[in-house]
Amino acid sequence: MNAKGKIYRISGPVVIISGLNTRMYDVVKVGNEGLMGEVIGIEGDKSTVQVYEETSGIKPGEPVENTGMPLSVELGPGLLESIYDGIQRPLPVLKGTMGDFIKRGVSANGLSREKEWDFVPTVKKGDKVNAGNIIGTVQETQNIQQRIMVPPNVSGTVAEIKAGKFKVDDVVCTLSDGKELTMMQKWPVRKPRPVSKKLMPNKPLITGQRILDGLFPVAKGGTAAIPGPFGSGKTVTQQQLAKWSDTEIVVYIGCGERGNEMADVLNEFPELEDPKTGRPLMERTVLIANTSNMPVAAREASVYTGITIAEYYRDMGYDVSLMADSTSRWAEAMREISSRLEEMPGEEGYPAYLAARLSEFYERAGKVNALSGREGSITVIGAVSPPGGDFSEPVTQNTLRIVKVFWALDAKLAQRRHFPAINWLNSYSLYTKALGDWYSENVSVEWSKLRDDAMELLQKEAELQEIVQLVGSDALPEDQQLTLEIARMIREYFLQQNAYHDVDTYCPMDKQYKLLKAITIWGNKAQSALESGAAVEDIMKLKSKDALAKVKFEKDFDSALGVVTKSMEEEFGNLRGK
Amino acid sequence: MTKEYKTIREIAGPLIFVEKTEPVGYNELVHITLPDGSSKRGQVLDTSEDIVVIQVFEGAGGLNKESSVRFTGETIKLPVSIDLLGRILSGSGEPLDGGPRIVPEDRLEITGAAINPYARLPPKEFIQTGISTIDGMNTLVRGQKLPIFSGSGLPHNEIALQIARQARVRGSDEQFAVVFAAMGITNEEAQYFMRDFERTGALERAVVFLNLADDPAVERLITPRLALTAAEYLAYEHDMHVLVILTDITNYCEALRQMGAAREEVPGRRGYPGYMYTDLASLYERAGVVKGRKGSVTQFSILSMPGDDITHPIPDLSGYITEGQIVISRELHRKGIYPPVNVLPSLSRLMNSGIGATRTREDHKSVSDQLYAAYAEGKDLRGLVAIVGKDALSDRDKKFLEFADMFEDRFVRQGVDENRDIETTLDLGWELLSSLPEAQLTRIDNKYIQKYHPAHKGKQEGK
Numbered sequence A: 001m002n003a004k005g006k007i008y009r010i011s012g013p014v015v016i017i018s019g020l021n022t023r024m025y026d027v028v029k030v031g032n033e034g035l036m037g038e039v040i041g042i043e044g045d046k047s048t049v050q051v052y053e054e055t056s057g058i059k060p061g062e063p064v065e066n067t068g069m070p071l072s073v074e075l076g077p078g079l080l081e082s083i084y085d086g087i088q089r090p091l092p093v094l095k096g097t098m099g100d101f102i103k104r105g106v107s108a109n110g111l112s113r114e115k116e117w118d119f120v121p122t123v124k125k126g127d128k129v130n131a132g133n134i135i136g137t138v139q140e141t142q143n144i145q146q147r148i149m150v151p152p153n154v155s156g157t158v159a160e161i162k163a164g165k166f167k168v169d170d171v172v173c174t175l176s177d178g179k180e181l182t183m184m185q186k187w188p189v190r191k192p193r194p195v196s197k198k199l200m201p202n203k204p205l206i207t208g209q210r211i212l213d214g215l216f217p218v219a220k221g222g223t224a225a226i227p228g229p230f231g232s233g234k235t236v237t238q239q240q241l242a243k244w245s246d247t248e249i250v251v252y253i254g255c256g257e258r259g260n261e262m263a264d265v266l267n268e269f270p271e272l273e274d275p276k277t278g279r280p281l282m283e284r285t286v287l288i289a290n291t292s293n294m295p296v297a298a299r300e301a302s303v304y305t306g307i308t309i310a311e312y313y314r315d316m317g318y319d320v321s322l323m324a325d326s327t328s329r330w331a332e333a334m335r336e337i338s339s340r341l342e343e344m345p346g347e348e349g350y351p352a353y354l355a356a357r358l359s360e361f362y363e364r365a366g367k368v369n370a371l372s373g374r375e376g377s378i379t380v381i382g383a384v385s386p387p388g389g390d391f392s393e394p395v396t397q398n399t400l401r402i403v404k405v406f407w408a409l410d411a412k413l414a415q416r417r418h419f420p421a422i423n424w425l426n427s428y429s430l431y432t433k434a435l436g437d438w439y440s441e442n443v444s445v446e447w448s449k450l451r452d453d454a455m456e457l458l459q460k461e462a463e464l465q466e467i468v469q470l471v472g473s474d475a476l477p478e479d480q481q482l483t484l485e486i487a488r489m490i491r492e493y494f495l496q497q498n499a500y501h502d503v504d505t506y507c508p509m510d511k512q513y514k515l516l517k518a519i520t521i522w523g524n525k526a527q528s529a530l531e532s533g534a535a536v537e538d539i540m541k542l543k544s545k546d547a548l549a550k551v552k553f554e555k556d557f558d559s560a561l562g563v564v565t566k567s568m569e570e571e572f573g574n575l576r577g578k
Numbered sequence B: 001m002t003k004e005y006k007t008i009r010e011i012a013g014p015l016i017f018v019e020k021t022e023p024v025g026y027n028e029l030v031h032i033t034l035p036d037g038s039s040k041r042g043q044v045l046d047t048s049e050d051i052v053v054i055q056v057f058e059g060a061g062g063l064n065k066e067s068s069v070r071f072t073g074e075t076i077k078l079p080v081s082i083d084l085l086g087r088i089l090s091g092s093g094e095p096l097d098g099g100p101r102i103v104p105e106d107r108l109e110i111t112g113a114a115i116n117p118y119a120r121l122p123p124k125e126f127i128q129t130g131i132s133t134i135d136g137m138n139t140l141v142r143g144q145k146l147p148i149f150s151g152s153g154l155p156h157n158e159i160a161l162q163i164a165r166q167a168r169v170r171g172s173d174e175q176f177a178v179v180f181a182a183m184g185i186t187n188e189e190a191q192y193f194m195r196d197f198e199r200t201g202a203l204e205r206a207v208v209f210l211n212l213a214d215d216p217a218v219e220r221l222i223t224p225r226l227a228l229t230a231a232e233y234l235a236y237e238h239d240m241h242v243l244v245i246l247t248d249i250t251n252y253c254e255a256l257r258q259m260g261a262a263r264e265e266v267p268g269r270r271g272y273p274g275y276m277y278t279d280l281a282s283l284y285e286r287a288g289v290v291k292g293r294k295g296s297v298t299q300f301s302i303l304s305m306p307g308d309d310i311t312h313p314i315p316d317l318s319g320y321i322t323e324g325q326i327v328i329s330r331e332l333h334r335k336g337i338y339p340p341v342n343v344l345p346s347l348s349r350l351m352n353s354g355i356g357a358t359r360t361r362e363d364h365k366s367v368s369d370q371l372y373a374a375y376a377e378g379k380d381l382r383g384l385v386a387i388v389g390k391d392a393l394s395d396r397d398k399k400f401l402e403f404a405d406m407f408e409d410r411f412v413r414q415g416v417d418e419n420r421d422i423e424t425t426l427d428l429g430w431e432l433l434s435s436l437p438e439a440q441l442t443r444i445d446n447k448y449i450q451k452y453h454p455a456h457k458g459k460q461e462g463k
């Protein structure tokens, strides 16, 4: 066997090669055009390769070459604001070389080799540095400083360190054993980057979405899944999270989804401002777009490319959030490749290793002590697209066994345009307890109670609705009619949140608290008015109720709420006076 | 001259297995000559040093081991030129209208390459179809893929034709060029389309590909690809705005299933191939607008849901790829309402970028949201009334119940040739909403209520 082999067989994205010495996951160059592929199986002198580009026209007998390297990404300055395909080729570069349509046989570096970055050293000659230690910084975008680290498997004493403008592959530091460090490092995507310790997540990811922050929060470093049928709001929710979450870095993976959706993000993110820094959102974002019509093997790789980039920023001590839309398309890519390999299929044709791959992926989330000594986190939020919207299918089920937060999208809610269409009865967060202290300290000591009361009311509403279905609402006693009304207010005034409304698209925690509190107070006043003899029709007609419906849309929320609160007091006062 | 092979080892359904060949390319086009001199075309599905698997488009009828096979050395291409307009071609691209062969300006690969997402321009140009349920509540924009989910015996063809006739971008007279691809529909249905194209003169700016019910099923796998290649050519090389109508996607998927079975693949859900999502995406994603190019490709395909079941793999996988769907309702059709669009499960995902002050009208989104919410509530109440009777409803609920009826009767229902502009549609929406108590209009900003609600509008103008 040698370093050059040839193609034996081609079936779609799967190519079998012979006569080449390979190891699992080696990257090989396939055919006369040198298409990029990865070894995914070895048997005798034949290796099976998944090819990341279109294989039409390729013939048996064409040459194959082994690069000897596993599939890796380039990590260093220039990742932010980039948009890559599933194997980290920058789409703008591909457009430059291939035109508007994606052709094949073009390789492109993940990081620009021309661009110069200002490297500021943070260590000096003679310092001892270990794997993961920070040796200098680069201002990557206006608000994000990239911290240049010693690669995970290297350590030593600094013999020389430079300062000034360099390209990513220039040497900026030499160790006493002669090892040279650049600002760029490469890392094999299928291997998690090491950390010194995993920590317990204890802070919420604040998303500005009321039903998420309010009812089913995810912790920074936690995992969440958002399954739902088509058109129920997975992508809009993921995009809302990418826009408004209070993490420093966002990695957004469009995995096997629509081209227009990615174009939309590309269009919008440079215009929108990060609510925390006021800078364009794009400056903290890395996009990976391997749409449904792009090669399926590269789709399989895209989630690994994304999570590796996320780990790199985590290692610098940043809070990173990663959205994968949709993990089902990733699972289907595995299934497609697996069936071409004629592997023994598991449930619904998915390979038997589906569950293992999913849990390995979500395991790469977490809050950690990085090798740099800093604390960082990756929050992973995966969309799931169950066939027919049926949550009993393998991808949803295997995902739910791993993740701690479940946001269950509901086609019925989406159809009546209740957005976000997250079902409040089926969803859950296992972080609620762990985050309780944070909410008490940072929002209000009352918060937990407000939340629990609201949940209880919604639960009660569901029970009452069953009775209403049999007898009609007029047959209910007055206090229960009122309960139904207050629950409706919680649903419509608090839970509903229009992602396309200028003001309501993002709701800070303080506003969430005040809004829920105002609704609760209205409810309590209404209950006591009823007890002291007011008629339920009169209570329902109060103008303050209608005004409460619309305060969330007001630019100057606090003063609008002030007006509503005042009218609420007056109206209930008058009711009692009657 | 390329070599001819007479080394067919096996014929299985539409597949033939050929051995002892020179290296043959994956996806290559193949000519097969039968002993009687007739010929068929095929495509390489799997190729190795030992054996080549070919799928035959015209079906395997008449084939035997004496047939000879010639590999063309290239993948399937469509000869294109501006003269495609006005032509009627077969499902594999041969002229059916007795006209001359197309003198090609270019020959394009029919699989089409994916548009680089970075080269896409987000679609946002509002297309007025003149149909209220679409324009008002499920707005179509240029470059979108928005299929009709229908069922057998429902008037999806009428609706598709009405849209093809009426569709205009606002403020422009420019008509769409139409690329129409029939896949496995009956001759009668095809005639229905052709007559309408002729009657309205649409044929002059149309390209028609016909694979009818009695044409080979395997051919259906290339028909839509030919059509989309023609559409892309007209859009990107000749700056035209193209409306592509593929019908019926379900027949296409059946052909895909048949091929999968012939290849003895492990089937996915309900016997359809596990790669059907990816395969459908390779059709649907060929819609859009490309930065710096004037034309666009909009897809408005027809899909009949087997058993009216929206969770069936064909509509399900389609819905996961397209940018929404227009769902046709058997219930409304039975009530005699045309076009029987059920707005609740219908959706246009690109609506938000195509509407609003600068594109349609500032109140558009609010009116649409409120119509949805009110109609959904009214429809729920119908269920309740069936159990407890109308008398058990509160006054408020009765209003919603009546609203649902009016909505179907006046907003949904319209004539086959009735072309409503967007203002008419929105004003009609307001008129219906004004039957509800004003306090119930919680989805609408007060400023729009003051400006557009019939109760206020008159007064303001009176001042």
Ligand SMILES: Nc1ncnc2c1ncn2[C@@H]1O[C@H](COP(=O)(O)OP(=O)(O)OP(=O)(O)O)[C@@H](O)[C@H]1O
Pocket: A228, A229, A230, A231, A232, A233, A234, A235, A236, A237, A257, A385, A414, A419, A420, A421, A497, A498, A499, A500, B319, B320, B321, B347, B348, B349, B350
């Ligand atoms: N929070 C929201 N506010 C307003 N509209 C919403 C919201 N969430 C979803 N929608 C509406 O629902 C539509 C569908 O949402 P989305 O595209 O996110 O669905 P999806 O679950 O990702 O579907 P698919 O699986 O097909 O990709 C959107 O186009 C939008 O109109």
Ligand SMILES: [Mg+2]
Pocket: A234, A235, A236, A257, A325
């Ligand atoms: Mg989506």
